[in-house]
Amino acid sequence: MKVFLLEHPRRIAPERCNDIANAPLSSSLVTGCIAGMVQSLGHRVEIAEGFLDQLTYDEIHRRVAEFKPEILGVHLVYVWGNNEELFAFLRRLKTEGLVGKIVGYGYYPTFAYEEILKACPEFDGLFVGEPELSVAEWLAAGKPVPGMAWLDGNATIQIRRRDLNKDLDSLPDPVRTPAMMRMAEVNIEGSRGCYGKCTFCYINPYYGENSCWRPKSPERVIAEIDRIIAEYGPRKFYFTDPNFFGPGNIGRERALKLAAMLKERNIKFGIEGRVNDIRPEVISALVDAGFTEMLIGLESGRDESLTRLNKMTTVAQNEEALRVLRANGIEPSVGFIMFEPDSSLADVRTNFEFLKRNDLLKNIFTTANVLYHPQIILQGTSAYRTMQQEGRLILRDTTYEGRAAYSNAAVARLAEIIGRMTNHLFIAMNRVWQGQLNEPSNAAELYQVITKLLVERFENTLARLEAGERIDEPAADNIVAGTNSKIEAIFVTFPKGERYRITDPAIGCGCGS
Numbered sequence: 001m002k003v004f005l006l007e008h009p010r011r012i013a014p015e016r017c018n019d020i021a022n023a024p025l026s027s028s029l030v031t032g033c034i035a036g037m038v039q040s041l042g043h044r045v046e047i048a049e050g051f052l053d054q055l056t057y058d059e060i061h062r063r064v065a066e067f068k069p070e071i072l073g074v075h076l077v078y079v080w081g082n083n084e085e086l087f088a089f090l091r092r093l094k095t096e097g098l099v100g101k102i103v104g105y106g107y108y109p110t111f112a113y114e115e116i117l118k119a120c121p122e123f124d125g126l127f128v129g130e131p132e133l134s135v136a137e138w139l140a141a142g143k144p145v146p147g148m149a150w151l152d153g154n155a156t157i158q159i160r161r162r163d164l165n166k167d168l169d170s171l172p173d174p175v176r177t178p179a180m181m182r183m184a185e186v187n188i189e190g191s192r193g194c195y196g197k198c199t200f201c202y203i204n205p206y207y208g209e210n211s212c213w214r215p216k217s218p219e220r221v222i223a224e225i226d227r228i229i230a231e232y233g234p235r236k237f238y239f240t241d242p243n244f245f246g247p248g249n250i251g252r253e254r255a256l257k258l259a260a261m262l263k264e265r266n267i268k269f270g271i272e273g274r275v276n277d278i279r280p281e282v283i284s285a286l287v288d289a290g291f292t293e294m295l296i297g298l299e300s301g302r303d304e305s306l307t308r309l310n311k312m313t314t315v316a317q318n319e320e321a322l323r324v325l326r327a328n329g330i331e332p333s334v335g336f337i338m339f340e341p342d343s344s345l346a347d348v349r350t351n352f353e354f355l356k357r358n359d360l361l362k363n364i365f366t367t368a369n370v371l372y373h374p375q376i377i378l379q380g381t382s383a384y385r386t387m388q389q390e391g392r393l394i395l396r397d398t399t400y401e402g403r404a405a406y407s408n409a410a411v412a413r414l415a416e417i418i419g420r421m422t423n424h425l426f427i428a429m430n431r432v433w434q435g436q437l438n439e440p441s442n443a444a445e446l447y448q449v450i451t452k453l454l455v456e457r458f459e460n461t462l463a464r465l466e467a468g469e470r471i472d473e474p475a476a477d478n479i480v481a482g483t484n485s486k487i488e489a490i491f492v493t494f495p496k497g498e499r500y501r502i503t504d505p506a507i508g509c510g511c512g513s
Contacts, residue, residue: 001043001044001070001071001139002043002044002045002046002067002068002069002070002071003035003038003043003044003045003046003069003070003071003072003073004045004046004047004048004063004064004067004069004071004072004073004099005031005034005035005045005046005047005048005072005073005074005075006047006048006050006060006072006073006074006075007031007047007048007049007050007051007052007075007077008050008051008074008075008076008077008083008086009050009051009054009055009056009057009060009085009086010050010051010077010079011079011081012079012080013080013081022077022078022079022080022108022378023077023078023106023107023108024107024203024240024242025187025238025240025242025272026189026192026203026240026241026242027075027077027106027107028180028187028240029174029187029188029189029240030075030105030106030131031047031073031075031175032047032174032175032176032177032180033131033132033171033174034073034105034131034132034135035047035174035175036132036171036172036173036174036175037132037135037136037171037172038135038139039172039175040172041136041139043139045175046063046067046069047175047177048060048063048064049177049179049180052177052179052180052182052183053179057085057089060089061089061092061093061098064093064098064099065098068098069099069100070099070100070101071099071100071101071102071103071139072090072093072099072101072102072103073102073103073104073105073135074086074090074102074103074104074105075104075105075106076104076105076106076108076109076116076126077106077107077108078107078108078112078398078400078401080396080401082119082397082398083116083119083120084119087119087120087122090102090120090122090123091120091122094122101124101125102122102123102124103123103124103125103126103127103138104116104123104125104126104127105126105127105131105135107202107206107380108400109126109127109128109149110126110127110128110129110206110380111202111205111206111378111379111380111399111400112379112398112399112400113126113128113149113157113159114149114157114399115398115399115400117149117150117151117157118157121151121155123150123151124150125138125144125148125149125150126148126149126150127147127148128147128148128149128159128161129147129161129162129206129207129208130147130165130192130206130207131147132165132171133147133162133165134146134147134148134162144158144160145160146160146161146162146163147160147161147162148160161208161209162208163208164207164208164210164211164212164214165214166214168191168192168214168215168216168220169216169217169220173224173227174189176228181232184236185235185236185237185238185270186228186232186235186236186237186238187237187238187240188221188224188225188228188237188238188239188240189216189239189240189241190215190216190221190239190241190244190258191213191214191215191216191241191243191244191246192207192213192214192241193207193211193212193213193214193242193243194212194213194242194243194274195212195213195243195246195247196243196274196310196311196312197310197312197382198297198299198309198310198311199308199309199310199381199382199383199386200309200337200375200376200377200378200381200383201242201381202378202379202380202381203242205380205381206380213243213246213247213251215246215254218254218257218258218261219261221258222258222261222262222265225237225262225265225267226265229265229267234265234266234267235267236267236268236269236270237267237268237269237270238269238270238271238293239269239270239271239272240272241271241272241273242272243272243273243274243277244271244272244273245273245274245277245282246277247277251277252277252279252282255282255285255286256281256282256285258289259282259285259286259288259289259291260285260289262286262289262290263288263289263290265290266290267290268290268291268292269289269290269291269292270291270292270293270294270295271286271291271293271294271295272294272295272296273294273295273296274296274297274313275296275297275298275313275317275318275320275321276312276313276317276321278296278320278321278324278325279324280324280327280328283324283325283328283330284328287328287329287330291330292330293330293332293333294325294330294332294333295332295333295334295335296321296325296332296333296334296335297311297334297335298318298321298322298334298335298336299311299335299336299337300315300336300337300347300351300354301315301318301350301351301352301353301354301355301358302315302347302350302351302354303315304347305337305340305343305347305351308340308342309337309340309375310382315354318354318358319358322358331363333366334360334366334369334370336351336355336360336369336370336373337373337374337375338351338370338371338372338373338374338415338418339373339374339375339406339411339414339415340374340375341375341387341392341403341404341405341406341407342406342407342408343406343408343411344408344411345408345410345411345414345462345465345466347411348411348414348462349462349466352371352458352459352462355370355371361451361455362451363451364425364447364448364450364451365429367451367454367455368422368425368426368454369422371418371422371454371455371458372415372418372419372421372422372423374403374415374419376401377393377401377402377403377404378400378401378402379399379400379401379402384402387402387404388402392404392405410465413465413471413476414458414461414462414465416476417457417461417471417476417479417480418454418457418458418461420480420484421454421457421480421483421484421487422454424480424483424484424487424488425450425454425487428487428488428491431491431494431497432494432497434497435497435498436496436497437491437494437495437496437497438494438495438496438497439494440493440494440495443494446490446493449490450487450490453483453486453487454483457479457483461479
């Protein structure tokens with residue numbers, strides 16, 4: 001049997017370019033994981049990297065026609081807009097008889113399967129949750145199996161969840177395409193799930209009821225790394241696990257064992273994890289083994305907010321994690337929720353002072369993210385259910401993404417102003433990342449000017465609102481226009497680039513902050 005897997009083209013609206021949490025980084029491996037399972041069963045697989053290779057739908061159509069697959073699988077990634085172009089393409093393939101069955105998979109269809117099946121009944125089914133065992137069973141059965149949602153003969157939506165796979169070591173290696181191997185880091189998975197239950201996170205709901213942190217054995221992880229090194233030579237790796245460490249002593253001992261084994265490979269790698277798992281002896285061992293970068297979810301500088309978010313961490317643990325990492329030469333990337341639906345100006349001020357106190361407003365990209373990010377409310381999270389039950393959920397033309405109006409008008413105004421500024425910055429930076437502009441020799445100095453500008457604008461605007469000033473829409477427009485013109489004046493000095501490049505898939509890190 002021939003199976004064609006598609007990472008569909010993704011066009012993100014400029015105003016959403018800083019909204020990164022449409023899917024966790026681990027989803028970047030889901031197509032490869034399915035391909036590995038399909039190959040292990042003796043079937044032929046072809047993968048089209050619609051995003052990384054910048055393919056048009058006409059180019060994908062040609063490849064499908066040449067391959068003549070019985071099955072087309074689509075990794076459905078939410079791109080902050082309707083997928084009508086993709087759905088029209090799938091209808092075309094079905095109408096022309098180029099594929100027998102079409103299935104979808106990923107985080108988006110796991111939660112929004114109803115709207116997808118209604119919008120595109122050409123799908124013969126959608127895999128919900130981790131797909132490997134369901135795909136294998138479906139290929140053998142030829143009909144819906146546990147781990148799928150589908151339309152029955154009466155056009156009624158049906159769904160059956162699958163029990164957790166507790167033996168991750170038994171899964172084959174994911175297939176990695178040439179496009180993936182051109183990237184700066186090789187994504188690798190060491191575990192799935194998390195023992196936390198943050199209100200904004202949909203990682204455990206993706207895996208299903210009673211999901212938890214499930215590790216692969218250190219030996220299994222190292223064996224995959226060794227196979228990659230043997231084929232491609234030494235590479236830098238990035239663990240896509242939302243929780244690299246795992247809980248308590250079990251997680252600590254496993255991390256130390258992995259560190260000892262990784263050290264023998266003489267490679268560099270990055271990880272993601274929770275602040276309460278940052279232990280000096282483990283971090284020291286990992287750094288000695290080649291650990292160079294980390295994403296941690298601080299989320300707030302106020303204990304009341306951390307409780308509201310059900311982080312099961314404290315501000316003191318946030319600060320201790322930063323201290324330990326920096327003492328070992330690691331300056332982490334951080335997840336941070338500056339604006340919650342129920343934030344007060346006092347909450348925002350506490351967050352801002354926390355960021356200043358902990359030197360998190362010195363790097364342009366960290367600064368732009370932590371000053372702006374609101375709580376993103378995606379289907380599958382407990383925050384989504386709470387807002388829905390309270391009648392506060394406002395949907396964005398899709399069931400998958402919602403928002404809640406701020407309960408404090410001053411906070412809403414500040415979030416709007418800062419969001420417009422930082423989004424303008426990221427649109428400008430995107431021209432650099434895509435090769436349309438080149439960084440001048442003094443780029444670091446120019447970025448510091450922008451960083452200082454953003455911090456000053458945030459603090460000044462916050463102080464005005466704290467003093468009781470009402471900043472109306474024209475006044476807000478003036479603040480934003482003045483700031484953005486200064487940002488644009490800096491980027492005008494950047495020399496034009498010579499090419500357009502893709503550096504990373506349109507998939508966010510972490511779990512939805």
